Amino acid sequence: KEKNNIIIKGDGINKTKFIFDYPDNYSSNGFLIQLSHRIGIEDISVTRKENDITWALEELLEIDISKPVVPQNNHHIAISHSDNCWVMGVFFGKTYKSHITISFSNNITIKNNYFGGAHFVRSGEGYGVHIFGYPSSPCTSNRIEDNIFDGLRHSVVLQCETFYNVISYNYCVGGRWLENERNPAASNTPIDIIFHGRELNNTLSDLGPRVNLVEGNNAERIAMDHSHDNNGPYNTFFRNTARAKCGLQFND
Numbered sequence: 001k002e003k004n005n006i007i008i009k010g011d012g013i014n015k016t017k018f019i020f021d022y023p024d025n026y027s028s029n030g031f032l033i034q035l036s037h038r039i040g041i042e043d044i045s046v047t048r049k050e051n052d053i054t055w056a057l058e059e060l061l062e063i064d065i066s067k068p069v070v071p072q073n074n075h076h077i078a079i080s081h082s083d084n085c086w087v088m089g090v091f092f093g094k095t096y097k098s099h100i101t102i103s104f105s106n107n108i109t110i111k112n113n114y115f116g117g118a119h120f121v122r123s124g125e126g127y128g129v130h131i132f133g134y135p136s137s138p139c140t141s142n143r144i145e146d147n148i149f150d151g152l153r154h155s156v157v158l159q160c161e162t163f164y165n166v167i168s169y170n171y172c173v174g175g176r177w178l179e180n181e182r183n184p185a186a187s188n189t190p191i192d193i194i195f196h197g198r199e200l201n202n203t204l205s206d207l208g209p210r211v212n213l214v215e216g217n218n219a220e221r222i223a224m225d226h227s228h229d230n231n232g233p234y235n236t237f238f239r240n241t242a243r244a245k246c247g248l249q250f251n252d
Contacts, residue, residue, distance in 0.1 A: 003033075004036055004038055005037070005039075006038075006040070007041075007042065008044065009042045009043055010045075012043055013089070013091040016044045016045070017047065018030065018045065018046050019049050020046070020048050021048075021049040029074070030077060031076070031078070033077070033085055034079075035080075037083055037084055038085065039085040041087045041088075042086075042087075042089050042090070043089040044089075045090065045091040045092075046077070046091070046093065047094075048076075074095075075098050075100060075130075076092055076095055076098075077099070077100045077101075078100075078103075079102045081104045081105060082105045083108070084106075085108050086109040086111070087100060087109070087110050088111045088113065089113065090113045091114045091116065095115075095119070095127075096118065097126075098125075098129070098130045099127070100128070100130070102131045103131075103132045103133065103139060105139055106141050107142065108142040109142070109143045110142075110143070111145045111146050111147065112147065113147045115129075115147065115148065115150060115152065116150055117152060117174070117176075118151065118153065118176075121177055122153075123153075126176065127152060127154050128147075128149045128152050130157045130159070131144075131156070131159065132159045133160055134160060139165070140163050141165065143165070143168070144156055144165070144166070145169055146168075146169050147170045148171050148172075149172045149173070149192065151174040151176055152172075152174075152176065152190075152192075153175070153176060154175075154190070155192040155219065156170070156192070156193045158195050158212060159195075159196040159197070159198075159209065160198050160208065160209070161198075161207070162209045163210045164211055165209075165212045166215070167213070167214045167215075168213070168215045168216050168217065169215070169216040169217065170219070171219075172192035172193065172218065175191070175221075189246075190220060191220075191222070192222065193214060193219055193222045194222075194224075194225060195208075195209045195223070195231045196209075196225065197224075197225065197229045197230050198231070198232075207232040207233075208231040209231050209235060210233050210234055211233075211235065213236050214236065214238070214240060215236075215240065216240065217240045217241070218241045219240070219241070219247075220244040220247065221244050222240055222247065223248070223249035223251075224249070225249065
């Protein structure tokens with residue numbers, strides 16, 4: 001059922017805290033905003049209660065980094081098929097899959113938040129904000145602005161049918177790749193802001209991320225790669241700071 005015109009507003013991150021207690025499979029979202037309009041979350045902290053110490057410190061686990069462990073629908077906040085919603089002034093504790101996922105939604109604002117790292121930083125895990133759409137339901141006109149991303153595999157990911165989005169004036173620090181942490185000889189710098197292309201083997205109607213603006217961000221690396229096939233045209237990168245050597249990377 002649609003839920004509209006609701007604001008969850010706290011008294012500051014030190015006074016209003018949401019601590020989610022998940023089942024052992026960690027398959028649930030914290031907040032789910034679905035088929036909704038004008039939903040806001042402001043001035044709170046969001047963390048997870050750890051039920052099993054084996055999930056707490058991935059550095060101690062002897063696991064196969066090529067195999068996913070965390071279910072794909074695992075986020076602090078999941079926004080789906082919604083519009084004109086916002087998340088502002090929120091402190092996020094460590095996540096698993098991602099802190100916020102925005103799918104098939106429009107005019108979502110993510111602003112002035114702190115994203116505090118991830119337990120897992122293998123492929124497909126440890127994201128800050130993940131923006132995702134399909135040709136039949138694109139993800140457009142969203143704004144990710146003035147946030148701090150700390151200790152993540154990717155701070156912001158744009159994938160598949162995502163266009164007219166703005167990623168601006170964010171600060172990204174402490175990026176982590178499990179591949180690097182397991183291999184001291186590895187020297188790959190994590191990519192903070194990344195365009196991941198369209199779905200592999202998808203139809204040509206999915207052009208991938210296109211006509212997006214990335215402006216004024218301070219990050220280690222910013223990249224367009226073709227891990228999931230090609231990206232679309234007319235993406236603009238303007239006045240960003242990429243601190244790493246080879247800080248900007250552009251593939252098809």
